[in-house]
Amino acid sequence: MKVIFWILVFPGFLFSSIIGMLLTWVDRKVTARIHWRVGPPWFQPFADFFKLLSKETLIPVNASRFLFLMAPILSIIAITAVGTMLFTMNFYPNMSFLGDLIVLIYLLTLPPLATILGASASKNPLAAVGASREMTLYFGYELPFITAIIITIIKTGGTIRIGDIVTYQHIHGPILYSVSGIIATLVALICMQAKLGYVPFDIAEAEQELMAGVYTEYSGFALALFKLSKAMMLFLLPCFLITIFWGGFVTWWAILKLLLLVVLIILIKNTNPRLRVDQALKFFWVGLMPLAVLGVILAFFKL
Amino acid sequence: MKDFRIWGLKKSPWVFHVAAASCNNCDIEILAALTPRFDVERFGIVLVGSPRHADALLVTGVINRKTLPRVIQVYQQTPKPCLVIGVGTCSCSKHMFEDSYNVVGPYDKHIPVDVYIPGCPPKPEAIILGVVKALQKL
Numbered sequence: 001m002k003v004i005f006w007i008l009v010f011p012g013f014l015f016s017s018i019i020g021m022l023l024t025w026v027d028r029k030v031t032a033r034i035h036w037r038v039g040p041p042w043f044q045p046f047a048d049f050f051k052l053l054s055k056e057t058l059i060p061v062n063a064s065r066f067l068f069l070m071a072p073i074l075s076i077i078a079i080t081a082v083g084t085m086l087f088t089m090n091f092y093p094n095m096s097f098l099g100d101l102i103v104l105i106y107l108l109t110l111p112p113l114a115t116i117l118g119a120s121a122s123k124n125p126l127a128a129v130g131a132s133r134e135m136t137l138y139f140g141y142e143l144p145f146i147t148a149i150i151i152t153i154i155k156t157g158g159t160i161r162i163g164d165i166v167t168y169q170h171i172h173g174p175i176l177y178s179v180s181g182i183i184a185t186l187v188a189l190i191c192m193q194a195k196l197g198y199v200p201f202d203i204a205e206a207e208q209e210l211m212a213g214v215y216t217e218y219s220g221f222a223l224a225l226f227k228l229s230k231a232m233m234l235f236l237l238p239c240f241l242i243t244i245f246w247g248g249f250v251t252w253w254a255i256l257k258l259l260l261l262v263v264l265i266i267l268i269k270n271t272n273p274r275l276r277v278d279q280a281l282k283f284f285w286v287g288l289m290p291l292a293v294l295g296v297i298l299a300f301f302k303l
Numbered sequence: 304m305k306d307f308r309i310w311g312l313k314k315s316p317w318v319f320h321v322a323a324a325s326c327n328n329c330d331i332e333i334l335a336a337l338t339p340r341f342d343v344e345r346f347g348i349v350l351v352g353s354p355r356h357a358d359a360l361l362v363t364g365v366i367n368r369k370t371l372p373r374v375i376q377v378y379q380q381t382p383k384p385c386l387v388i389g390v391g392t393c394s395c396s397k398h399m400f401e402d403s404y405n406v407v408g409p410y411d412k413h414i415p416v417d418v419y420i421p422g423c424p425p426k427p428e429a430i431i432l433g434v435v436k437a438l439q440k441l
Binding site: 037044047057218 | 342382384
């Protein structure tokens with residue numbers, strides 16, 4: 001009973017989706033202020049969500065029906081599991097099990113994978129181009145992202161339990177306050193930008209080139225679920241970063257840290273042009289990967 | 304529950320721009336309406352790239368034999384309920400192409416149109432007013 005409450009209401013689905021949608025509004029509002037506009041009212045993401053739920057869901061004639069409708073559900077289930085695990089392990093470090101960090105990394109890779117599956121199932125040429133770009137980008141950012149997490153694992157003495165990482169940071173201070181920690185956070189922040197699909201890495205749904213990219217054929221509740229899972233990602237990925245690098249959710253300061261990270265993401269989003277897919281791949285492998293490896297070497301020397 | 308759905312539809316109309324062989328003036332005015340000066344995102348209006356995401360179709364230009372099948376196809380691709388808003392004098396009548404062999408007549412012969420916005424081209428204010436009037440019909 002308690003577990004069901006956790007999954008559906010408090011740290012899981014309902015809580016993450018509401019906070020995620022509010023953060024989407026923060027995103028749109030800050031973007032509007034940067035453009036010198038007024039921006040939408042606070043209930044805008046909720047209005048969008050309920051409107052999409054009330055609309056018709058069209059399935060293309062040639063599409064693989066099952067996969068097309070399963071992809072958004074897979075995405076939302078994965079991200080709900082991330083939210084539930086992340087917060088229960090922050091609040092109750094004893095509930096953490098061996099290897100839950102690896103489980104979380106795998107669960108975080110599922111939403112982009114679901115997007116690729118859904119786009120390929122829809123049999124739309126624009127969605128196919130979007131899916132291929134998303135896949136290329138995915139190979140680009142996943143390697144530096146995991147390398148950045150390895151820095152934390154080395155610094156906490158080889159633990160892969162989130163509860164232990166949070167407890168370690170509670171005693172010894174956050175990982176961020178060291179040279180290798182700064183490098184790891186920087187690398188993970190940029191990879192997070194790509195994971196969220198924001199400018200400069202919004203290559204998969206570049207609206208000037210690909211209309212709506214991977215989401216071209218989606219409508220109605222399927223699109224609503226994709227939008228919702230993206231909103232939850234906007235909330236949970238900074239939370240994941242704070243848990244791993246910046247002390248976890250043990251004090252109320254964490255809320256301020258979360259807002260700071262989200263505003264940072266939005267500022268990066270609004271002040272950069274979009275990269276081409278080959279430039280993005282080169283940036284991740286040639287630019288960020290050596291930096292991450294340098295961080296790993298520094299972490300070995302306890303810097 | 305029904306009120307709630309209508310509230311959602313009223314507060315977030317996503318528009319898709321169907322340029323059915325217009326002279327580009329109306330298209331430019333639509334783009335002008337989407338600039339920060341008028342800031343239609345205040346009302347939740349967003350320009351989307353795919354007809355599958357759209358709630359309102361802004362159709363511009365006088366429909367001829369070549370574009371008619373495309374316009375009907377885009378209308379069928381849009382999930383219902385959806386609004387159709389004809390922008391420009393061409394959408395209201397045949398305009399100056401009345402005697403042309405190629406023009407197949409006003410829009411409402413082929414697809415249901417909710418609001419017509421006259422003007423050649425209509426001002427951005429007029430387009431926003433037209434969208435608001437279309438939403439009041441719901």
